[in-house]
Amino acid sequence: MNSIKKKPTFVIAVTGINAIDSPGPGVAVIRAIRDCKDFETRIIGLSYESLEPGLYMHDLIDKSYQIPYPSAGTDSLWERLEYIHKKEHLQLIIPNFDAELFNFIKLENQLKLNGIATYLPDLKQLESRDKVKLLDFGKNHGFYVPEDYIIHEFKELKKAVDDFEFPMVIKGKFYDAVIVNSTDQAEKAFFKIQSKWGLPVIVQKFIKGTEINIAALGDGKGGAISIVPMRKLYITDKGKAWAGVTLHDESLIALARKFIAETRWRGGCELEIMLSPDGKPYIMEVNPRFPAWIYLTAAAGHNQPAALVKLAFGQKLEPFGEYEVGKIFIRYAWDLITDINEFHKISGSGEL
Amino acid sequence: MRVRKNIAANEEGFLFNPTTGDSFSTNSIGVEIISLLKKDISLRDIVDELYEKYDVDRALLERDVEDFSLQLKEFSILE
Structure with missing residues (x-):
């Protein structure tokens, strides 16, 4: 009788493999999963760009695929995931970017029907902690949250600047935060963040x-x-x-x-x-x-x-x-060396 | 005044406050004072003990121990 119990092997797709100066969590998530001795894994990296370092970390990621940007919507994402699933038989997807979560949550049931698990908050939970609603969230649940203004157009910035003392923080709805010390700096930060992340822009009291x-x-x-x-x-x-x-x-x-x-x-x-x-x-x-x-x-x-x-x-x-x-x-920076052919593969075919 | 229970202190004078993440280093006399404080010995008794052990002006020693204890309190090492 064989008393050795075989460990299950899970096929897990992970996004956020851009381990750059402002890193996505994907590589760290994979490293932690790989550390676990309770199961074996085949890790599929899902990337948006061809120079995401995780793509070239073959000791951590078995195979990688590019996926469409979140702005392309759920149909494009599903089409791509369906292709990947046919080849890889995915069992779990762990998305790691704020901006992509909406699409993955929308696809949760469709993924489940195809045998792909996720473990995500629902849309209500996702939206409740949204930066734009955080102050209300804090008030409703008894948490300290800094006062803020949600700015939908430039002219609203003046009221926020008049009400709060400098310094104050100008934030994008997904990423980026700039501490500003003058009206001039606030205006510049507003336009910079608006052009990158769109509206609304959040002006938050500095703590x-x-x-x-x-x-x-x-x-x-x-x-x-x-x-x-x-x-x-x-x-x-x-x-x-x-x-x-x-x-x-x-x-x-x-x-x-x-x-x-x-x-x-x-x-x-x-x-x-x-x-x-x-x-x-x-x-x-x-x-x-x-x-x-x-x-x-x-x-x-x-x-x-x-x-x-x-x-x-x-x-x-x-x-x-x-x-x-x-x-x-x-954290440390490390120059990962690869070959131009690898870059060519991921750029040309979207797979590596 | 007592050293907070969770403060980690080693023999080389490295102190770590796990509640705040602050870390400090002190010299060998600092280590000695902290180890005595950990045994719930009062500042007055610590001064007595150090005065017996070292060739030092008592008034200066009292002032230094007092200053050191105030620093420890400021850094939340003492409660």
Whole structure:
């Protein structure tokens, strides 16, 4: 009798493999999944551009495909995924970009009918934490959220500039945030962000304090499988953490637990917190997917991406216990060398 | 004044506050003071102990220990 139980092999497609200076979370998600010894994986990378570094990381990603930009809509995305599915027999897709989540959530049932799982928030949950609605969300659920103005046209900017003191923050609806110190800077930032991300643009009151991010995984029923807070130790000029350390602060854990309970969040998320000098934790943003530093959770003993895989395949999980406090990540840049033929393949055929 | 329970301190004088993520380093006398504080020894008794051990002006020692303890409090190492 063979007592060795064969591990299942899951075919998992992952987006956000642009491990650049402002990285997508995909490569870190894959690294964490690969660390898990409970299952084998075949990883399919889904990219938007031909120079996303993950495309060329063949030790992490078995095969990659380009997919259409989110603006192309769900029909184009489905058409492409159907093609990929025929070749790869996908079992799970983990999208990692805010801007693409709407399309993937819309396709959730269609994917399910074709045997492809996802583990995502629903549209209501996604929209509730939208930057544009965050202030209302905070008021309704009793969270500290900085005051803001949602600007739909340039002339509205003046009121915001008059009402808030400098500095203030000008933010795009998906990405980008600029701290401005004058009306002139505010106007320039408004136009720059409008041209990149469209309207509305958000003008937010500046909160001074310590930047803390929390990675969490919700089970969709109000339970938190894992909550890991991290303090940014080194911040890039784009505001991204280049180094960070895991913390243990019960009040931050309670805040994330409350967020997950009240939204019944399903899947990974990141709470961006500014801890003010008087100890108030302001929620600056809620990102509806894992952060780029998610591998730190695995390194600290809570492998959130691997837990998401298990949840997506219907396993019942108990919340993780303690995690390692004082675990540090330090991001680094590495010149990945490849051949022009590889670039040609992904650029020409959309596959690598 | 007590050292917060969760403060990690090693023999080389590295301190880590896991609640805030702050880290500090101190010298060998700082390590000695912190280890005595961890045993719930009062500042007055710490001064007595250090005065016995080192050749130092007592008034200066009292002031330095007081200053050091205020710094520890400011950095949330003491509660």
